[in-house]
Amino acid sequence: MKKLLNALPVLMMVAILAACGSNNGAASTPAPTNNTAAEGSEAEVKAPVKTELKMALTVDPDGLDPHRTTAASTFQITNNIYDTLVKVSLDGEFVPGLAEEWKVSEDGLTIAFKLREGVKFHNGREMTAEDVKFSFERLKGEESPRAGDFANIVSITAVDHYNIEFVTKALDVALVSQFAYPWTAIVPEEAAEQLRNNPVGTGPFKLEQWVPQQQIVLTRNNDYFTPAKLEKVSFIMMPDATSQITALQSGELDIISVSGDAVPQFENNSDYSIIETQANAVQVMAMNLDNEALSDARVRQAINYAVDKQALIDTVWWGYGQEIGSHYPPMLKEYLDTNEAIIYDPEKAKQLLEEAGYAQGLTLEMYLPSSYPNYVAAGQVIADQLKKVGLTINIHTVEWGFWLSDVYTGRKYDLTVTGHTGRLDPYALLARYHSESKENYMNYKNERVDEILTQVQQERDEQQRLELYQELQQILAEDVPALYIQSPIGLTVTAANVAGYQSYPIDIYEMKDVYFTN
Amino acid sequence: MVKYTINRLLSGVVVLFVISWITFFVLTVIPGDAALLSLGTDATPERLEALRESMGLNQPWYERYFSWLTHFLAGDWGNSLFFGEEVLTLIMQRLMITVSLAVFSLLLAIPVAAIIGILSAIYQDKWIDRLARTVMQLGDAIPQFWLALIFLVFFSGKLGWFPVPGFIPVEEGWWRSIQSLLLPSIVVAIGLVGYLIRIIRSSMLSALEQDFMLMTRVNGLSSAQAVFKYALRSAVIAPVTTILMQLAGLLAGTVLVESIFALPGVGRLLLVAVEQRDVILLQGTVMFITGVVVCVNFLADILYRVINPMIQFGGERNA
Numbered sequence: 140m141k142k143l144l145n146a147l148p149v150l151m152m153v154a155i156l157a158a159c160g161s162n163n164g165a166a167s168t169p170a171p172t173n174n175t176a177a178e179g180s181e182a183e184v185k186a187p188v189k190t191e192l193k194m195a196l197t198v199d200p201d202g203l204d205p206h207r208t209t210a211a212s213t214f215q216i217t218n219n220i221y222d223t224l225v226k227v228s229l230d231g232e233f234v235p236g237l238a239e240e241w242k243v244s245e246d247g248l249t250i251a252f253k254l255r256e257g258v259k260f261h262n263g264r265e266m267t268a269e270d271v272k273f274s275f276e277r278l279k280g281e282e283s284p285r286a287g288d289f290a291n292i293v294s295i296t297a298v299d300h301y302n303i304e305f306v307t308k309a310l311d312v313a314l315v316s317q318f319a320y321p322w323t324a325i326v327p328e329e330a331a332e333q334l335r336n337n338p339v340g341t342g343p344f345k346l347e348q349w350v351p352q353q354q355i356v357l358t359r360n361n362d363y364f365t366p367a368k369l370e371k372v373s374f375i376m377m378p379d380a381t382s383q384i385t386a387l388q389s390g391e392l393d394i395i396s397v398s399g400d401a402v403p404q405f406e407n408n409s410d411y412s413i414i415e416t417q418a419n420a421v422q423v424m425a426m427n428l429d430n431e432a433l434s435d436a437r438v439r440q441a442i443n444y445a446v447d448k449q450a451l452i453d454t455v456w457w458g459y460g461q462e463i464g465s466h467y468p469p470m471l472k473e474y475l476d477t478n479e480a481i482i483y484d485p486e487k488a489k490q491l492l493e494e495a496g497y498a499q500g501l502t503l504e505m506y507l508p509s510s511y512p513n514y515v516a517a518g519q520v521i522a523d524q525l526k527k528v529g530l531t532i533n534i535h536t537v538e539w540g541f542w543l544s545d546v547y548t549g550r551k552y553d554l555t556v557t558g559h560t561g562r563l564d565p566y567a568l569l570a571r572y573h574s575e576s577k578e579n580y581m582n583y584k585n586e587r588v589d590e591i592l593t594q595v596q597q598e599r600d601e602q603q604r605l606e607l608y609q610e611l612q613q614i615l616a617e618d619v620p621a622l623y624i625q626s627p628i629g630l631t632v633t634a635a636n637v638a639g640y641q642s643y644p645i646d647i648y649e650m651k652d653v654y655f656t657n
Numbered sequence: 658m659v660k661y662t663i664n665r666l667l668s669g670v671v672v673l674f675v676i677s678w679i680t681f682f683v684l685t686v687i688p689g690d691a692a693l694l695s696l697g698t699d700a701t702p703e704r705l706e707a708l709r710e711s712m713g714l715n716q717p718w719y720e721r722y723f724s725w726l727t728h729f730l731a732g733d734w735g736n737s738l739f740f741g742e743e744v745l746t747l748i749m750q751r752l753m754i755t756v757s758l759a760v761f762s763l764l765l766a767i768p769v770a771a772i773i774g775i776l777s778a779i780y781q782d783k784w785i786d787r788l789a790r791t792v793m794q795l796g797d798a799i800p801q802f803w804l805a806l807i808f809l810v811f812f813s814g815k816l817g818w819f820p821v822p823g824f825i826p827v828e829e830g831w832w833r834s835i836q837s838l839l840l841p842s843i844v845v846a847i848g849l850v851g852y853l854i855r856i857i858r859s860s861m862l863s864a865l866e867q868d869f870m871l872m873t874r875v876n877g878l879s880s881a882q883a884v885f886k887y888a889l890r891s892a893v894i895a896p897v898t899t900i901l902m903q904l905a906g907l908l909a910g911t912v913l914v915e916s917i918f919a920l921p922g923v924g925r926l927l928l929v930a931v932e933q934r935d936v937i938l939l940q941g942t943v944m945f946i947t948g949v950v951v952c953v954n955f956l957a958d959i960l961y962r963v964i965n966p967m968i969q970f971g972g973e974r975n976a
Binding site: 199201202208209210281282283284285286287335336350351352353375376377378379381382385386388389391510538539540541543544545547548557559577578 | 687688689690693694695696697698699700701702703704705707708710711739740741742747750751806809810813814817821822823824916917918919921925926929932934
């Protein structure tokens with residue numbers, strides 16, 4: 140007994156010491172942060188306006204190299220570290236970024252940019268046309284997952300230090316939008332190898348520290364042409380929603396994203412502001428037209444008639460979502476309200492099923508991605524509503540990796556609930572409905588849709604394009620290769636003294652304009 | 658003893674090797690890989706192909722395994738596909754947090770469990786025993802994530818007794834750092850107490866029932882003397898092994914608590930490795946945890962013998 144009592148604490152001490160020792164040895168990445176110390180001294184000096192902001196994230200980004208990933212989690216952050224030639228305004232207009240102005244040639248095949256002069260990378264070197272050329276070549280390179288998107292650019296010429304020209308092979312009527320996405324960031328060649336963990340850009344903030352699963356700290360780039368108001372932005376990794384709310388309430392965080400059920404905790408409370416933003420995204424229940432029954436438009440329509448969308452949105456998203464009738468988010472200017480095309484009517488659903496020869500019922504397999512609890516919940520509500528018109532739905536909740544490989548790319552499913560994020564160019568959102576698109580996981584085929592999608596790419600008249608896009612929305616609303624559920628409303632809660640935080644039509648966190656009022 | 662030790666060490670190496678192979682193989686068989694997970698719904702066949710090529714996922718699995726194994730044996734744990742950082746660095750950054758969490762929760766759980774467990778064995782079927790059984794059942798029945806959430810909202814949020822979720826590094830002060838681990842440790846400890854009570858109680862009961870206990874009374878020892886001098890010594894073996902195994906198990910087993918309290922520990926690292934199909938990170942983390950379990954097992958065996966020399970090792974008498 141005595142030996143034992145002696146041995147246990149020793150063992151534990153050894154374990155602790157070993158751990159501490161190795162931790163110190165491994166602390167090669169970060170310089171220690173002293174947030175608490177800084178806050179303390181500030182309070183003493185009575186400098187009341189905070190300049191350090193903390194925002195919660197649920198997951199780490201997939202690296203900070205914008206040319207080597209497609210993950211939204213990366214671009215939400217890298218947008219603050221790097222710049223693009225063109226930026227997008229709150230209402231979706233294209234405004235100067237690193238390029239002061241640009242000009243598209245008569246034939247629409249060439250675009251020329253004049254760069255802002257005197258812009259410096261975080262390493263102190265000036266950014267020139269050569270860096271732009273290098274960045275786009277890197278983006279078109281073999282290791283770039285977006286290379287295909289930029290294959291249409293066939294030549295890049297740096298005319299001089301501050302002028303650069305891009306030549307495209309086929310006409311792209313929305314060419315300028317291609318230079319506004321956060322993955323078209325301009326990077327310096329000398330730092331390119333290390334960008335994943337050591338990003339170097341020209342942006343308003345530079346990376347100070349990234350401790351995976353703990354935090355990402357950005358500090359202000361004082362050389363930026365319109366310097367940010369905050370000195371420091373920390374993204375704190377907090378996977379659990381309740382923890383985030385507790386941390387916001389105790390003042391440890393300044394900004395968090397919440398789901399609808401958390402709103403009542405902050406509503407009518409002057410300590411917080413709730414920001415509602417219409418997302419550039421749609422959430423749908425896709426149907427696989429390879430299934431014989433689902434290839435019949437009447438069955439698909441019946442499924443649409445059978446689901447009470449408003450009830451679904453109220454149950455799953457606590458009412459924070461806008462009902463849609465087609466694959467298009469209401470926030471974009473080409474949007475056409477197609478909600479009238481099919482209005483909830485279970486009787487009509489039964490009748491259509493009978494006409495299609497499924498009066499005796501039909502069994503369908505529904506796959507739901509477990510990492511998206513909202514999609515799982517939505518699928519369950521839908522399945523329940525479909526049961527009432529005589530359909531049997533077998534629900535399979537699957538892991539995200541399985542969903543991606545077997546359901547999404549493998550197209551082995553009947554029904555699945557998922558979301559699609561919009562781009563700046565409407566074509567990118569709708570292109571998956573082309574019968575030959577590799578992203579057409581619904582196996583949808585409609586000749587007129589193919590025609591429209593081919594035609595709209597060559598149409599230089601904006602009014603004509605608008606009409607084509609609206610016709611396409613109408614076709615989808617009637618032919619329903621999916622049950623179009625809603626365009627989600629994003630909910631952000633900030634401490635009341637946070638101002639200037641706004642949401643953009645692309646998925647980014649723009650921290651440059653954020654500041655504290657006291 | 659020497660022969661036994663060598664045998665145990667050798668079998669440990671074999672276990673490590675087999676586990677490494679199984680992990681690698683399982684991750685190759687299950688759907689989805691790191692490239693697909695990275696691309697998500699942006700995946701097209703061309704993009705997948707390009708990314709797989711650049712991640713080296715296009716080689717057959719046995720080639721990749723062999724390449725990983727040779728590097729690993731040479732001491733190179735590789736770089737995580739997802740974080741880009743060295744695997745060993747990532748593990749070491751998290752080890753202190755997880756080990757502290759495990760040790761703190763055991764330090765909290767052991768005294769409580771020992772007192773209740775011993776008393777409930779001595780006073781079998783009395784009120785203390787009934788209390789112990791209730792505690793055991795509560796400990797087993799309360800889901801850990803639920804307890805963690807309630808504690809977080811109540812003690813950390815409402816009362817402000819504990820700091821908000823998130824780990825405070827040691828650089829910012831030892832005490833603050835320990836404080837940030839206290840509430841999660843209590844949650845883990847509550848989960849452990851019930852189990853430990855059961856082990857201690859039953860181990861104590863069987864010790865009290867042994868023949869030599871009767872002998873101590875015959876020889877004139879008081880009840881208390883008998884318990885402290887003989888019963889405890891014989892009863893302590895099973896709990897010690899259990900506690901050591903719990904310690905090893907906690908290295909990977911606190912993932913829920915780590916997630917809720919936003920602690921960057923080994924459990925969460927393992928979770929990300931699986932979610933992102935980060936083969937290199939997963940291999941490293943699994944190897945590390947298996948290594949610890951093997952070592953602890955080994956240690957438990959040795960301790961067994963130190964505490965109770967009556968236990969004989971197979972084959973030793975002939976040696």
